[in-house]
Amino acid sequence: MAASFIPRAIFPTLDNLPRSYFLGHHKSALDKMKRLLSSTDLVLEVRDYRIPLSSRNPLLDEAIEGKKRIIIYTKRDLGSSGSKEEGLRDDIVREWNYPDPVHFVSGGKIPTLKKSAKALISSIQSAARDRDALTPTTMLIIGMPNVGKSTLLNGLRFQGTGNRKKAAITGGQPGITRRISEVVKIISGATEAESVYTRDTPGVFVPYVNDPETMLKLALCNCVKDSIISPVTVADYCLFRMNLIDPLIYANDYKPTNDILELLTTLARKLGRLKEEGVPDLDAAAIWFIQAWRDGKRGKFILDDVSPEALQKRIDEESAAPPSMTQARKIWKHDMLQAARMKASSSDR
Numbered sequence: 609m610a611a612s613f614i615p616r617a618i619f620p621t622l623d624n625l626p627r628s629y630f631l632g633h634h635k636s637a638l639d640k641m642k643r644l645l646s647s648t649d650l651v652l653e654v655r656d657y658r659i660p661l662s663s664r665n666p667l668l669d670e671a672i673e674g675k676k677r678i679i680i681y682t683k684r685d686l687g688s689s690g691s692k693e694e695g696l697r698d699d700i701v702r703e704w705n706y707p708d709p710v711h712f713v714s715g716g717k718i719p720t721l722k723k724s725a726k727a728l729i730s731s732i733q734s735a736a737r738d739r740d741a742l743t744p745t746t747m748l749i750i751g752m753p754n755v756g757k758s759t760l761l762n763g764l765r766f767q768g769t770g771n772r773k774k775a776a777i778t779g780g781q782p783g784i785t786r787r788i789s790e791v792v793k794i795i796s797g798a799t800e801a802e803s804v805y806t807r808d809t810p811g812v813f814v815p816y817v818n819d820p821e822t823m824l825k826l827a828l829c830n831c832v833k834d835s836i837i838s839p840v841t842v843a844d845y846c847l848f849r850m851n852l853i854d855p856l857i858y859a860n861d862y863k864p865t866n867d868i869l870e871l872l873t874t875l876a877r878k879l880g881r882l883k884e885e886g887v888p889d890l891d892a893a894a895i896w897f898i899q900a901w902r903d904g905k906r907g908k909f910i911l912d913d914v915s916p917e918a919l920q921k922r923i924d925e926e927s928a929a930p931p932s933m934t935q936a937r938k939i940w941k942h943d944m945l946q947a948a949r950m951k952a953s954s955s956d957r
């Protein structure tokens with residue numbers, strides 16, 4: 609770390625930050641998912657490796673209670689720097705989820721996903737064999753928005769059937785999948801009873817996020833649309849986290865700093881992202897800065913605390929008077945109105 613630079617120890621509290629992203633199609637997908645569960649043998653719950661706690665969804669936990677589940681942490685390639693401690697960290701995540709099997713996968717593209725999907729396929733086959741049934745196994749792939757559900761489905765299908773054609777549409781923004789898909793064969797068994805079929809589902813967000821920092825982590829990992837929280841705020845959070853690891857991560861863009869506006873102004877000029885009369889476009893520079901981290905080009909690190917106590921701490925926080933689903937929808941509408949007003953007043957200036 610640069611000798612004279614002292615990173616911020618805490619990030620400023622942001623009381624006005626939107627804390628919900630619970631859309632109409634999230635609610636209808638959840639309702640339909642619940643109806644499908646009676647004919648589902650196995651659930652694959654997908655979470656983001658960089659936010660193993662924040663990408664859990666208690667709503668989904670509640671909906672699938674009693675169902676056999678395998679938990680998959682995707683995007684390991686974006687959160688893993690290859691250090692020795694990571695093995696211990698992964699063990700803690702496994703313990704959090706015991707007795708559900710846990711897999712860590714890497715790769716937004718089929719060839720890279722192929723390797724990590726192999727162990728997962730064995731785990732699915734083992735769960736399918738345990739059913740000891742004469743009919744094929746049916747699964748649902750569920751999780752928060754943009755965690756990589758559709759990508760995983762395509763990768764599993766290639767690994768399990770040899771079919772490379774995409775069965776599910778994927779994309780870099782949350783909400784690409786809007787409806788529960790038809791069933792797709794992902795494992796061809798020696799007999800039909802040994803085959804496995806799955807449905808892809810739209811990402812479902814939590815109704816309300818108690819802790820503003822959790823909302824920032826979800827936004828930084830792109831589980832929330834970029835239009836919901838100001839990109840400058842998300843970039844500032846990204847800078848804060850980079851500084852705690854090593855400010856040299858962004859040495860290509862700027863010298864070590866705690867001042868996001870200074871950094872984005874320089875970056876906007878460097879990238880040629882200028883508005884009328886040469887005014888630096890800070891939002892455009894912020895999105896570029898965030899995206900570089902999301903793509904693994906500005907440091908690979910995780911955002912949640914992974915310690916044996918962290919899961920229980922999170923559950924305790926979540927149980928502190930959660931709003932009802934109706935209240936959550938109201939909060940969401942209020943947050944959106946507020947954000948639109950702030951946007952309108954800043955463009956008037």
Ligand SMILES: Nc1nc2c(ncn2[C@@H]2O[C@H](COP(=O)(O)OP(=O)(O)OP(=O)(O)O)[C@@H](O)[C@H]2O)c(=O)[nH]1
Nearest residue numbers: 683715716754755756757758759779783784785811
């Ligand atoms: N680097 C990397 N990228 C991944 C991985 N898994 C998925 N992605 C990328 O993450 C983005 C989101 O993937 P999707 O599969 O569309 O996510 P989803 O969960 O289906 O998204 P929703 O439509 O919101 O439900 C895409 O750009 C993928 O290429 C991974 O393991 N590593």
